[in-house]
Amino acid sequence: MVIQAEGLSKRFGDRTAVSDLTFTVRPGYVTGFLGPNGAGKSTTMRMLVGLDRPSEGRATIAGAPFVSHAAPMRVAGALLDSSFYHPGRSPRTHLRALALTHGISRRRVDEVLEIVGLSEVATKRAGGFSLGMRQRFGLATALLGDPGTLILDEPFNGLDPEGIRWLRDLLQGVAGEGRTVMVSSHLLSEMSELADRVLVIGRGELIADTTMAEFTGRGRVFRVTCSDALLLARALRADGGDCSQLSARTLDVSGVSRDGIAFTAAEQAIEVFEVLPQGRSLEETFVQLTQDAVEYRGSAKGGGL
Numbered sequence: 001m002v003i004q005a006e007g008l009s010k011r012f013g014d015r016t017a018v019s020d021l022t023f024t025v026r027p028g029y030v031t032g033f034l035g036p037n038g039a040g041k042s043t044t045m046r047m048l049v050g051l052d053r054p055s056e057g058r059a060t061i062a063g064a065p066f067v068s069h070a071a072p073m074r075v076a077g078a079l080l081d082s083s084f085y086h087p088g089r090s091p092r093t094h095l096r097a098l099a100l101t102h103g104i105s106r107r108r109v110d111e112v113l114e115i116v117g118l119s120e121v122a123t124k125r126a127g128g129f130s131l132g133m134r135q136r137f138g139l140a141t142a143l144l145g146d147p148g149t150l151i152l153d154e155p156f157n158g159l160d161p162e163g164i165r166w167l168r169d170l171l172q173g174v175a176g177e178g179r180t181v182m183v184s185s186h187l188l189s190e191m192s193e194l195a196d197r198v199l200v201i202g203r204g205e206l207i208a209d210t211t212m213a214e215f216t217g218r219g220r221v222f223r224v225t226c227s228d229a230l231l232l233a234r235a236l237r238a239d240g241g242d243c244s245q246l247s248a249r250t251l252d253v254s255g256v257s258r259d260g261i262a263f264t265a266a267e268q269a270i271e272v273f274e275v276l277p278q279g280r281s282l283e284e285t286f287v288q289l290t291q292d293a294v295e296y297r298g299s300a301k302g303g304g305l
């Protein structure tokens with residue numbers, strides 16, 4: 001099921017939270033939704049599932065607005081706010097009540113509790129849950145209708161390293177089944193291991209819509225040691241790379257991903273001994289890309305009147 005945003009905008013009073021966003025999120029991939037604080041990620045996701053009404057534009061899932069589907073929980077499962085439940089109720093009671101609205105079996109309720117690892121606390125009051133448990137509970141709710149689409153806002157918050165690995169495997173498995181997975185996160189390094197594609201927004205506007213491989217390769221400099229730096233530089237330049245040769249066997253390359261370098265070298269029968277990323281990490285690429293869009297950047301100098 002495809003998620004589509006067309007000219008999506010949201011204003012709160014005179015404040016523009018989301019501005020003219022157009023994108024498509026496709027099935028079969030995990031798509032990371034990145035942006036600095038206040039960029040408009042949550043607002044966008046809320047509009048996708050009809051919790052916020054767009055000021056302009058349109059959001060559809062599987063060709064129609066989420067709320068207009070006859071059984072929305074089968075179309076998309078969303079995790080948007082981990083305090084969605086009544087604290088006095090247990091996960092099982094909450095999920096059974098939801099299941100009733102969609103003719104979903106009690107067996108499915110126990111199944112999703114098992115998937116998220118909450119079977120043992122299925123009858124405990126959710127009010128006492130830790131943040132990590134609340135995230136798992138939210139995920140169980142999202143998964144309940146066995147939906148074709150998952151829309152998850154910061155699902156890694158509060159999870160320990162084992163939980164993070166578990167969720168990553170789960171989401172990649174879900175995407176591997178041909179479903180659509182859209183995940184926002186601040187944990188960029190986590191995202192680089194999870195997502196196949198990325199959408200980046202800043203100040204409500206789309207900054208990048210690309211593959212993760214391209215995103216992490218963009219602007220990054222690799223120091224390459226190989227059997228023939230001159231020949232490799234020539235071949236990479238022909239591919240649009242930016243190269244500066246340091247010695248007969250060493251060169252710095254940007255504008256080409258690590259895989260791209262390896263591929264071109266193999267094509268030219270050049271032996272590559274080492275490809276070392278220089279300086280910029282994914283975080284740095286991200287910060288640079290969104291620099292102008294960061295609204296709440298701390299000032300080293302301090303304000304002062």
Ligand SMILES: Nc1ncnc2c1ncn2[C@@H]1O[C@H](COP(=O)(O)OP(=O)(O)OP(=O)(O)O)[C@@H](O)[C@H]1O
Pocket residue numbers: 012015016017035036037038039040041042043044
């Ligand atoms: N209900 C609201 N009323 C007024 N302004 C709002 C409302 N919801 C969001 N905003 C504003 O819209 C902008 C986008 O907020 P949003 O929560 O969508 O960003 P975000 O990218 O999810 O941020 P974060 O990563 O900090 O959660 C912010 O400036 C926020 O203050």
